[in-house]
Amino acid sequence: MxxxxxxxxxxxxxxxxxxxxxxxxxxxxxxxxxxxxxxxxxxxxxxxxxxxxxxxxxxxxxxxxxxxxxxxxxxxxxxxxxxxxxxxxxxxxxxxxxxxxxxxxxxxxxxxxxxxxxxxxxxxxxxxxxxxxxxxxxxxxxxxxxxxxxxxxxxxxxxxxxxxxxxxxxxxxxxxxxxxxxEKIDKQMEVQRGNRGSLVRVALVGYTNVGKSTLMNSISKSEVFAENKLFATLDTTVRKVVIGNLPFLLTDTVGFIRKLPTQLVESFKSTLDEVREADLLLHVVDISHPSFEDHIASVNKVLDEIDSADKPTIMVFNKIDQYEPEKIEEDDLETEKTTAHYTLKDWKQTWMNREENAIFISALNKDNFEEFRKLVYEKVRDIHVTRFPYNNFLYPEKYLYEE
The missing domain is CATH 3.40.50.11060 (GTPase HflX, N-terminal domain)
Structure with a gap:
């Protein structure tokens, strides 16, 4: 019993x-x-x-x-x-x-x-x-x-x-x-990172509880702990992922938060080193949270502090299945329309329209997931062929995206 x-x-x-x-x-x-x-x-x-x-x-x-x-x-x-x-x-x-x-x-x-x-x-x-x-x-x-x-x-x-x-x-x-x-462990981890070979490195970053671990599980078919609580994941997880015919390393990192204690930023330096050394960032955003734009700003602030703000980035707007805008009744002529009333279509016409590398998904329900995988494939491939031009024959311009 x-x-x-x-x-x-x-x-x-x-x-x-x-x-x-x-x-x-x-x-x-x-x-x-x-x-x-x-x-x-x-x-x-x-x-x-x-x-x-x-x-x-x-x-x-x-x-x-x-x-x-x-x-x-x-x-x-x-x-x-x-x-x-x-x-x-x-x-x-x-x-x-x-x-x-x-x-x-x-x-x-x-x-x-x-x-x-x-x-x-x-x-x-x-x-x-x-x-x-x-x-x-x-x-x-x-x-x-x-x-x-x-x-x-x-x-x-x-x-x-x-x-x-x-x-x-x-x-x-x-x-x-x-x-x-x-310091001793940092040196060991630095050696480990150096031993990972020539694979392109992709890091998941974002505010805490935006679905990074769920996305990690979905894209890598692994079992990383995910829970609807803040800071469910602390330990950095690295998985080898293959999309189509292209392998790369995917890292799940600790979530950021507003008013993050300076003591933690310093003591988690090596965890953030995974972000510093990444070739591509997947900035995961909880689009269903009413303050997601503030969350983006908070993450960008930390990225700037660790000299990673200029890295190639895909904005991944997650949890579209939970997004619900506030409604205005048809006969309501007094309420002014604000961002709280925006539909996903409205949001896509704002500054997000200028983001070439933006995609809207649900990691939990895998909505729009194939488009997301293709976008990641394209960006990883671009980095790979730039770094290793002699391997271009492996990944020709024609799309080699097959399951």
């Missing part, structure tokens, strides 16, 4: 700001994403708190009146964790904890926690551990007493549980050791 296990979600609240740089709609959108992050980490959001401010309060992030409201709600509803949408300074975290008397984590800590859950290989775990220690180092004074009170749960995975008694010197030594370990 198979025992059914019931997942117990941690009761949490979310706290965010509405500022001159982040209006009410944008704030709601970020909190939606933060709620999905909390759910991914094992939290159940009971309530959201937002406040309009010109800038975060340097002592407590939100104002004293709003903090009193939050404290009352925490006490009355037995809330275990308060999650803030922006990174808190060590002083803010310490002050807030004294007032709310519950676990206080910020967006960065939450993302690090999810990475700690999802890291499967020794390499990924080392990367996450390094990022966690670098985040914890300036927060040691207040964190250890806090950890003695609250064991386990969101934000408490990784080094925190076993290193309560440590001091800054030990943490710094650990950071140095982890960096040396990563």
């Amino acid at each position: 198979i025992e059914q296990t019931t997942i117990e979600y941690e009761k949490t609240i979310l706290i965010g700001l509405i500022t001159q740089y982040q209006d009410e709609d944008k704030s709601k959108e970020y909190l939606d994403e933060l709620e999905f992050l909390a759910y991914t980490a094992g939290g159940e959001v009971s309530k959201r708190f937002t406040q309009k401010m010109d800038a975060p309060n340097p002592k407590t992030f939100i104002g004293s009146g709003k903090m009193d409201q939050v404290r009352e709600y925490v006490e009355e509803n037995d809330i275990g964790t308060a999650i803030f949408d922006d990174e808190l300074s060590p002083a803010q975290q310490k002050n807030i904890e004294k007032i709310l008397r519950c676990k206080i984590i910020d967006r960065t800590n939450l993302i690090l926690d999810i990475f700690a859950q999802r890291a499967k290989t020794s390499y990924a775990r080392t990367q996450v551990e390094l990022a966690q220690y670098e985040y914890l180092l300036p927060r040691l004074a207040g964190m250890w007493t806090h950890l003695e009170r609250q064991r386990g749960g969101i934000g408490m995975r990784g080094p925190g549980e076993t290193e309560i008694e440590t001091d800054r010197r030990i943490v710094r030594d650990r950071i140095t050791l982890l960096k040396k370990k990563l």
